[in-house]
Amino acid sequence: MIAALHDWFIAPFADFAFMRRALLGCLAISVGATPVGVFLMLRRMSLTGDAMAHAILPGAAVGFLISGLSVGAMTIGGLVAGMAVALLSGFVTRVTTLKEDASMAAFYLISLAAGVLIVSMRGSSVDLMHVLFGTVLALNNQALVLLCAIATITWVALAVLFRPLVLECADPQFLRSVSRLSAVTHFTFLALVVLNLVAGFQALGTLMSVGLMILPAAAARFWARGIGGMIALAMAIAAGSSAVGLLLSFHFALASGPAIILVAGAVYAVSVVLGREGGILARYLPGVHLQS
Amino acid sequence: MPVIALKNLTLGYDRHPAVHHLDMSIARGSLTAVVGPNGAGKSTLLKGITGSLRPLSGSVNLQDHRVAYLPQQAEIDRSFPISVRDLVAMGLWAEIGPFRAVSRAQAQRIETALAAVGLTGFERRSIAALSGGQMQRVLFARLLLQEAEVILLDEPFTAIDARTAVDLLQIVKRWHGDGRTVLAVLHDLDLVRAHFPETLVIAREKIAHGQTGEVLTAETLFKARQMCEAFDDRAAVCAA
Known part of the structure; x- marks a missing residue:
């Protein structure tokens, strides 16, 4: 029995370096991206995160065009494109009548089309699949260092900006009345979103990099009351989903990125039904009446 | 001695003025109600005084920068x-x-x-x-x-029960008694007449400002309503 459990849970990681690298990469994403995902969700910007994930594609594609599948070039390209789309959509929102969701959608659609076009101009469909869906099982040292560095930067930035970020979410008018940090907080947060999407893109590709950011956060919302608990639980769900997803992909020869995201999706589905904080059962089963 | 001085102040969103050409001052230690129809620019005025909304033109001069602000609950x-x-x-x-x-x-x-x-x-x-x-x-x-020395309240008694309103009104009166300056956006005119010595009536511009008994008349309220209804966002920008 113990041998069977060992073969199932431990051996894939103990015996294969690519599995250990994949797990380390996913854990770094879990630590860095999920707190950002919690704030994205609480600011009702989950779909903005998804749009931004698409927005990094043309930059990564230009990096690919110049240097092939180079971590550095694709990362820098992705960062530049992501920040450009975030700032441009904000600019269009401010100077025209278009709302932020519409301008963001317009820019991400243009970005996605441009990115796919650029990759297909030079690369094969395999390269395109790599950019769109990532290669978590092929993370090299450079990519792992990048993922860990981004997780560290994210935690330092969140530690510094935690209080204004909470106020910017809960009571933005009050923050503006007591401090000039509102704009700084907003743009730093957007930069963190782009940074973590670029990190996720290395492992999960542009189409699913937002998965480990949002799904664990959405699931944690159904269990935790405070923001600290929510962040801790979201990180645990992301880390657990990564390990289980990698094991499923190993044993059943499944695509690893989608396996990880689907496990996180399963945790989310269970949380929607069973979650004690506003889940379906908690909401609709009759509660205990107050006794006089 | 005014604690807040507005000079030809125009505030707005997306380059459209919400309230314009305000020239007035609020005396230190005063308790003032800001009254006007919906869309008159009352909340915009408070945001302009806190500095969270930058003036399109004109200026806000605060003698005391310790300003506290109560936003509407909807925000x-x-x-x-x-x-x-x-x-x-x-x-x-x-x-x-x-x-x-x-x-x-x-x-x-x-x-x-x-x-x-x-x-x-x-x-x-x-x-x-x-x-x-x-x-x-x-x-x-x-x-x-x-x-804070200056306290700005945006609809502090809206959608709350009578007991809470009475309790919170006592706190407002205590601030006034302590010599703090309080500016409150209100809709309940009976409450204003009973408890607020000064009133500012605005409707996209200043209609009247002074002692509540003199300012809060049927004539000024009618004028305020007319001004709000007549205001056209697409109108040409008026001269300063």
Whole structure:
């Protein structure tokens, strides 16, 4: 029995370096991206995160065009494109009548089309699949260092900006009345979103990099009351989903990125039904009446 | 001695003026109601005074920069997972800023502020679990901690029960008694007549400002309503 459990849970990681690298990469994403995902969700910007994930594609594609599948070039390209789309959509929102969701959608659609076009101009469909869906099982040292560095930067930035970020979410008018940090907080947060999407893109590709950011956060919302608990639980769900997803992909020869995201999706589905904080059962089963 | 002086102030959104060419001053220690129809620019005026909305033209001169602001409840995300204590603690922003921890003495002040608004025992509750009246008490506790000389209240008694309104009105009167300057956006004209010595009537521009008895007349209120209805966002920008 113990041998069977060992073969199932431990051996894939103990015996294969690519599995250990994949797990380390996913854990770094879990630590860095999920707190950002919690704030994205609480600011009702989950779909903005998804749009931004698409927005990094043309930059990564230009990096690919110049240097092939180079971590550095694709990362820098992705960062530049992501920040450009975030700032441009904000600019269009401010100077025209278009709302932020519409301008963001317009820019991400243009970005996605441009990115796919650029990759297909030079690369094969395999390269395109790599950019769109990532290669978590092929993370090299450079990519792992990048993922860990981004997780560290994210935690330092969140530690510094935690209080204004909470106020910017809960009571933005009050923050503006007591401090000039509102704009700084907003743009730093957007930069963190782009940074973590670029990190996720290395492992999960542009189409699913937002998965480990949002799904664990959405699931944690159904269990935790405070923001600290929510962040801790979201990180645990992301880390657990990564390990289980990698094991499923190993044993059943499944695509690893989608396996990880689907496990996180399963945790989310269970949380929607069973979650004690506003889940379906908690909401609709009759509660205990107050006794006089 | 005016504590707030507005000079040809125009405020607005997306380059459209919401309230324009305000020239007036608010005396130190005054208790003033800001009255006007919906869309008159009352909340915009408060945001302009706090500095959260930059003037399109003109200026706001504050003699005392210790300004506390009560936003409308609709502007607060009540679903955000933050406890009553943590939200009230933000009233200490001028002392703790974005980084510093709350000291034991400051924690005691939070307890005292919550007790003053009748919310002892609510510290750990999430703001999502509060009624509208309890939430307004929480926001008043945060104002108490700010210990500001100028206090701006945006519809402080809207959608709360009568008992809460009476309790919170006592706090407002106490601030006035302490010599603080209070400016409150209100819709209940009977309340204004009974408790607010001064009134500012606005409707996209200043209609009247002065002693409540002299200002709050049927004529000025009619004029305010007419001004709001006649205001055209697409009209050409008027001369300064």
